Amino acid sequence: MIDAQGLEALRLLDAYPRRGLTIRSGRGMYLEDDRGRLYLDMMSNYGVSILGHGHPAVVEALERQLRTLAGLHGSFAAEVRARAAGALLDRCGGGLAKVFFTNSGSEANEAALKFAVLATGRKKFIAFRRGFHGKTLGALSATDGGAYRLPFEPLLWEFEFAPFGEAAALEMIDGRTAGVIVEPVQGEGGVRVPPPSFLGGLAKACATAGAVLILDEIQTGMGRTGRFLASSSEVPCPDVITLGKGLAGGVPAGAVLLSGRVARAVPRKIHTSTFGGNPLAAAGVLAVLSVLDDGLLGRVEGLGRELAGRLRTAAAEDAFEIRGRGLMVGAEVGPERDSVLRLLQRERVLAIPAGPGVVRFLPPYILEEGHVEAAVRAFAAALAAVRTSRRLNYS
């Protein structure tokens, strides 16, 4: 009988790399495959399952909302949506005035770029080398990486790519700039942390030029780095923040948070979405926010430090760089990235790639020390196996 992988290969567009694994269910920190084998989830579905799989608060809230009302267009009001927007604004602080809900991270960035054009009357943007903001046309225009972009060029408006984390970016911001779009820590581009004051510098330069700073916190936000927003210490009063991934407990959702200045520039009806802000997603947002307290964020920071430290020890013999913030950790293993990922999977630990040579760990925040230990043991075993095969190839 043909299995799910075979059927997918026959029926689904061949759009994704294949991991050779059929996943049947998820519980807490583990995913179970179709043969009943358990895998330690160190990637949380590319950063989505921040509370692990089947978190009782999320399941209960979603079940209840599904029975009450799943969908409702934004032209009708829903209490759950209003509460979700309020709770998000409260958590983000810093003078943000309004929320626009979307269905994905890319869509949030699409909206944010349009809002920046409306707020400034300009169409020139600065984005960053190795930056990733999604693959829909607007978000793709801000995404670096020839392979994704080339077949579709020319893309939208005018985008210039600045070196990430360098002061040169500041000089590119001028009176023609509509906006700057930046990840506080680059994710897809290889888990790259900019130097302190980089984001603060961008915020100042944008304010001087009258440009809008779009902080793409789709991967770094919702507590991933140990703070609710990775940018908040440097940019206390942001113009625009985009969120996605774990925002609604696994229900597809994104959000744009806007300052009063930007919000006032967006006319009614110019940008809407049938599904955006549906009550099911709104209930997911409320459930996630109710769990994501300071205690949990503290754990993210502490366990992140422990994970990075132990991975560093495991990688010392190869001198691979380990970097990141909170539970967003990258190991720069170079051309053997795919072998390391495969070997980790053989050890029943799931991580994901980031950039050409980086293995990325984005575990759920419910991670415990024992899981850190197991992941590091598997990583050490994978590196040892790669070393052995390297030696065999040369002998």
Ligand SMILES: Cc1ncc(COP(=O)(O)O)c(C=O)c1O
């Ligand atoms: C920083 C960042 N922005 C945007 C996106 C796109 O989000 P989505 O895949 O939900 O459209 C991603 C996805 O990985 C991301 O990491």
